[in-house]
Amino acid sequence: MAPALVETPQAAATYAKNGTGEYKEAYIGGPKAYRLDAELKGTEKQPPAKYPKYLPTWDSEKTYPPLQPFEHYEHGKDADPKFLNLLQNAQVVDLTANIGAEVHGVQLSKLTDKGKDELALFVAQKKVVAFREQDLADIPIQEALDFGGYFGRHHIHPTSGAPAGYPEVHLVHRGAEDTTARDFFEERTNSVTWHSDVTYEKQPPGTTFLYVLDAPIAGGDTLFANQAEAYRRLSPEFQKRLHGLKAIHSAIEQAGNSKNRGGVVRREPVTSIHPIVRTHPATGEKALFVNRQFTRRIVGFKKEESDYLLKFLFDHVAKGQDFQARVKWAPGTVVVWDNRVTAHSALLDWDDGQRRHLARITPQAEPPAETPFQ
Numbered sequence: 091m092a093p094a095l096v097e098t099p100q101a102a103a104t105y106a107k108n109g110t111g112e113y114k115e116a117y118i119g120g121p122k123a124y125r126l127d128a129e130l131k132g133t134e135k136q137p138p139a140k141y142p143k144y145l146p147t148w149d150s151e152k153t154y155p156p157l158q159p160f161e162h163y164e165h166g167k168d169a170d171p172k173f174l175n176l177l178q179n180a181q182v183v184d185l186t187a188n189i190g191a192e193v194h195g196v197q198l199s200k201l202t203d204k205g206k207d208e209l210a211l212f213v214a215q216k217k218v219v220a221f222r223e224q225d226l227a228d229i230p231i232q233e234a235l236d237f238g239g240y241f242g243r244h245h246i247h248p249t250s251g252a253p254a255g256y257p258e259v260h261l262v263h264r265g266a267e268d269t270t271a272r273d274f275f276e277e278r279t280n281s282v283t284w285h286s287d288v289t290y291e292k293q294p295p296g297t298t299f300l301y302v303l304d305a306p307i308a309g310g311d312t313l314f315a316n317q318a319e320a321y322r323r324l325s326p327e328f329q330k331r332l333h334g335l336k337a338i339h340s341a342i343e344q345a346g347n348s349k350n351r352g353g354v355v356r357r358e359p360v361t362s363i364h365p366i367v368r369t370h371p372a373t374g375e376k377a378l379f380v381n382r383q384f385t386r387r388i389v390g391f392k393k394e395e396s397d398y399l400l401k402f403l404f405d406h407v408a409k410g411q412d413f414q415a416r417v418k419w420a421p422g423t424v425v426v427w428d429n430r431v432t433a434h435s436a437l438l439d440w441d442d443g444q445r446r447h448l449a450r451i452t453p454q455a456e457p458p459a460e461t462p463f464q
């Protein structure tokens with residue numbers, strides 16, 4: 091049989107030593123790197139985990155069927171844009187001129203439904219918001235999930251560890267005395283990995299919550315980029331060329347990476363085709379919807395054409411520090427972003443064995459769609 095002309099994402103996957111292959115997300119250690127004892131009891135230099143109920147487990151026996159389509163209800167559309175239910179007693183400071191805000195004086199877990207509607211719209215407008223002094227990590231996990239479930243159907247991540255009994259919680263965990271960052275930098279010059287979460291799903295997440303449990307004293311900040319502003323920076327002629335284009339997003343490499351590290355693959359990896367530009371259902375804003383981690387190929391373009399255009403778009407987002415923000419974590423912080431109109435990157439900039447432990451609640455949203463070009 092003649093070799094296939096179209097290179098499949100699987101064939102493109104390569105894995106270098108230390109798991110730092112073509113797609114850099116390998117730097118969360120997974121079950122092989124996990125030391126339960128060090129987490130529960132601490133070590134000579136590191137304290138025990140502050141939130142043991144959130145420690146990761148990987149059930150290699152448990153698998154899930156393919157995700158089924160569902161009707162997403164966008165609560166941001168119902169919001170009163172005065173935000174009185176959300177922000178009446180709040181102190182809001184913008185992080186930059188065009189992305190991000192920091193909020194004190196709001197308790198997310200206590201919001202009424204009207205407040206939650208406003209939260210969805212506020213986050214869609216600001217793109218990413220750091221809410222300080224939150225109790226989301228302290229309340230029972232089920233209550234945190236009930237809160238997040240208002241915004242959409244919970245996504246169960248195919249490869250991440252989860253707290254026992256709560257597969258809907260995606261954990262970001264680097265344990266005490268984990269110094270694999272040093273191995274990582276033997277292979278790579280930086281740890282920046284711009285992406286939006288799980289864009290390979292047919293209905294990727296919308297309003298998304300990430301809350302801190304343990305963090306290094308310094309290091310481990312998270313970068314965010316405004317993908318709507320990234321789109322607006324393009325010339326009308328270039329925007330016109332992007333209109334109608336679609337791209338393939340793939341979970342195959344992430345699953346391969348997980349298997350490669352002795353991790354789990356709870357659901358068979360999928361690919362999806364999404365428009366390169368999507369329209370937000372509540373704000374009507376258009377945003378770029380491609381990312382280096384999961385977007386592989388522009389449909390209908392030859393490989394060289396696709397690589398060329400995608401590289402431009404990836405670089406455009408990565409270099410756009412004038413539409414990016416950097417969020418610093420502090421105890422009690424819940425960062426909420428709209429995954430439809432932002433990209434983000436973790437930073438692996440500490441290697442002294444301090445624990446970093448966060449939990450993500452990831453409600454899925456509508457299938458990405460683009461409104462007509464005007």
Ligand SMILES: [Fe+2]
Pocket residue numbers: 285286287434
């Ligand atoms: Fe992410």
